Amino acid sequence: MLEDQRWQPVPGTIGAEIYPFFRKPDVTCSNAYVIRTSGDILIIDTGADAGQMDRLMLLIEEALRKAPRPVTLFITHCHIDHCYQAIRDRRFRSIPGFTVAAEEAGARVLESGDTIRTAAELMGWEIEPLPVNLPLLSARDCETLEVGGGITLRRQAIPLCSGDPLVVYHTPGHSPDSVCIRFGGLLFIGDLLFSTSPGVAGVAGWDQPALLASVGRIRWILAHEPVNLCCPGHGRCIPVQAMPALLDRLEAEAERLSGIGAFDRERLDDSLEHTADLLQEANRVFTVIAGRLDALAYRLEDLGEADEARRYLELLKSDRIDEFLEEFAQFADEFRTGKKIEVQLVLKAVQVIQRIESHFAGDRLNHIVDASLLRRTDRLLTDFMNTIMGYQDTVHLVATDLPSVLRDTVAGLSTLPFSDEAFIEAADDPATYRAELVVRLAYLPLFEGVALSLDTASPSLPPVLVDPERFSDEVVGVLGDLAAAGAVAIRLSLRQEGDAVGLLIQGSDVFSARRLRFYRRKFGLAGASLAISRDGTGLFLVLQAVNRMRQA
Numbered sequence: 001m002l003e004d005q006r007w008q009p010v011p012g013t014i015g016a017e018i019y020p021f022f023r024k025p026d027v028t029c030s031n032a033y034v035i036r037t038s039g040d041i042l043i044i045d046t047g048a049d050a051g052q053m054d055r056l057m058l059l060i061e062e063a064l065r066k067a068p069r070p071v072t073l074f075i076t077h078c079h080i081d082h083c084y085q086a087i088r089d090r091r092f093r094s095i096p097g098f099t100v101a102a103e104e105a106g107a108r109v110l111e112s113g114d115t116i117r118t119a120a121e122l123m124g125w126e127i128e129p130l131p132v133n134l135p136l137l138s139a140r141d142c143e144t145l146e147v148g149g150g151i152t153l154r155r156q157a158i159p160l161c162s163g164d165p166l167v168v169y170h171t172p173g174h175s176p177d178s179v180c181i182r183f184g185g186l187l188f189i190g191d192l193l194f195s196t197s198p199g200v201a202g203v204a205g206w207d208q209p210a211l212l213a214s215v216g217r218i219r220w221i222l223a224h225e226p227v228n229l230c231c232p233g234h235g236r237c238i239p240v241q242a243m244p245a246l247l248d249r250l251e252a253e254a255e256r257l258s259g260i261g262a263f264d265r266e267r268l269d270d271s272l273e274h275t276a277d278l279l280q281e282a283n284r285v286f287t288v289i290a291g292r293l294d295a296l297a298y299r300l301e302d303l304g305e306a307d308e309a310r311r312y313l314e315l316l317k318s319d320r321i322d323e324f325l326e327e328f329a330q331f332a333d334e335f336r337t338g339k340k341i342e343v344q345l346v347l348k349a350v351q352v353i354q355r356i357e358s359h360f361a362g363d364r365l366n367h368i369v370d371a372s373l374l375r376r377t378d379r380l381l382t383d384f385m386n387t388i389m390g391y392q393d394t395v396h397l398v399a400t401d402l403p404s405v406l407r408d409t410v411a412g413l414s415t416l417p418f419s420d421e422a423f424i425e426a427a428d429d430p431a432t433y434r435a436e437l438v439v440r441l442a443y444l445p446l447f448e449g450v451a452l453s454l455d456t457a458s459p460s461l462p463p464v465l466v467d468p469e470r471f472s473d474e475v476v477g478v479l480g481d482l483a484a485a486g487a488v489a490i491r492l493s494l495r496q497e498g499d500a501v502g503l504l505i506q507g508s509d510v511f512s513a514r515r516l517r518f519y520r521r522k523f524g525l526a527g528a529s530l531a532i533s534r535d536g537t538g539l540f541l542v543l544q545a546v547n548r549m550r551q552a
Helices: 050-066 080-088 104-112 208-224 240-255 265-302 306-316 318-336 342-359 371-389 402-413 420-428 430-442 468-484 513-526 546-551
Strands: 017-021 032-036 041-044 071-074 098-103 134-136 143-148 151-158 166-170 179-183 186-190 229-232 398-400 451-456 464-466 489-497 500-506 528-532 538-544
Touching: 017 050, 032 050, 041 050, 050 080, 098 104, 098 166, 104 134, 143 208, 151 208, 166 208, 179 208, 186 208, 208 240, 229 240, 265 306, 265 318, 265 342, 265 371, 265 430, 265 513, 306 430, 318 342, 342 371, 371 468, 371 513, 398 402, 398 468, 402 451, 402 464, 402 468, 402 489, 402 500, 420 430, 464 538, 468 489, 468 500, 468 513, 513 528, 513 538
Parallel strands: 041 071, 071 098, 098 134, 186 229, 451 489
Antiparallel strands: 017 032, 032 041, 143 151, 151 166, 166 179, 179 186, 398 464, 489 500, 500 538, 528 538
């Protein structure tokens, strides 16, 4: 393994040494690698951090003082986190014999200062054209190999003054110009292993079929070329023995991404808005769930069921979830003060959601917390990931009799989830008795003392296209918010609105702008558009009638 920021031998070479700059995986700056041989100085990416660039330049200047020799920068791909300092720091260009090498498509992107293909637009960074005087892998300079399964691999050997072997391989997918570079026994793989990550998959130039083919290319390289260690664009080096499992996982993840949308500026803005809603709502729902478990545990302990109380407290792992959310809140504070950029905040939210998902097992809580809240919590996490990934087919609408759905919804809120008969029948079975007892103790009569009414003014309303379960759950969420805010009477009114059906929910005026935005997104995924009622006293939902949709 290679150590960070220390000269060390490169296996498979004649006296070459490498000085790696390893970083924790971070979208704003890549690793960088400096290699010195008897006749060359090679750089694999510069990254985007100015401090890293300063240290890199000191190494180059020191090496050149000892022995002048050509300096070549190899760029694994044109994304700005890998080459921003090469673009912005002009000290490179004053070095005699300095060469920039990039795959020919990436060379065109860099020389034109393309802010979209370099992802500079996503980062909010300004760039200028970077001259590339050694375009790589052009048809006249490379060989094309058949590597099996109908996949070809373009390979180019680069002559060095030292005589050491340096070979460039075309491995598109993450970007059209992505390359892997072999020097001695080291294979520099760029962002290959991060290609399926949320917020990375779908960037300009991302190509699922090409990525899947490149997994095959890498397998061929590892099987047929003398590679001991793989050096990624982010994070620590990877022993070659660990690569097959990582490639299997990458391939499986890539195969699932056929419906992914473009991760562009528009999606980033939508993800940012969703991120703000996510932080607020996640804190709300997990506080509610944790509060119910705490109350249940207290009641069980009071009844002498201490072991049972501990078991239920351990179901949620609320302390860990609180840690994740607090970490997210601190990161958001850094974003608000300008220490983090937009894409970092979104990707941090992705990381936090993935951690929460690993600790939240809603199926183990379904007899304690009402099913509607658990489904809304689960969708809170999955909807955010769908926004990041750009999935467009997540809305499943069916022709639905809305009055029936709402009648069942309102009736369900006033129906106890347990019965005296079941409790009596469970008396002879301790396990069943405890389960029935838990259901009773966990029940929270949120709508106790609230007058819920449903008014269907029109005698016959047409069916509407809606996701009935999701729509019902979101209505329950609104009703719960109104009840928690102190509403003593909540009225739901259905009426025909031209070729559509409207639902007015009135209770109390508790709808902040952010809350309305959250409702609008959630109801939109259920098939309804949302507005404030004409008098400003409630929410007005509009659902398209089936007959109108058929006419369209």
